[in-house]
Amino acid sequence: MSNHSLLLFSIIFLISLPAHAYIGPGMAGGIIAAILGFIAAIFLAFFGILYYPVKRAIQNRKKRNNKD
Numbered sequence: 001m002s003n004h005s006l007l008l009f010s011i012i013f014l015i016s017l018p019a020h021a022y023i024g025p026g027m028a029g030g031i032i033a034a035i036l037g038f039i040a041a042i043f044l045a046f047f048g049i050l051y052y053p054v055k056r057a058i059q060n061r062k063k064r065n066n067k068d
Helices: 003-014 025-067
Strands: none
């Protein structure tokens, strides 16, 4: 890639022009719902990964205490 094409590439992508686009409230609500759903999925995945080992450890401790 020559210096001229790199300069042209940089100029094209660094100059921002207005898009004259409208994002309606439905689209904004959908984006917010998608973001919140993604975050909730991550937290639920961590909860699912951590819940069962902790639950099993508590059950094993109760079983050991009942045997004694």
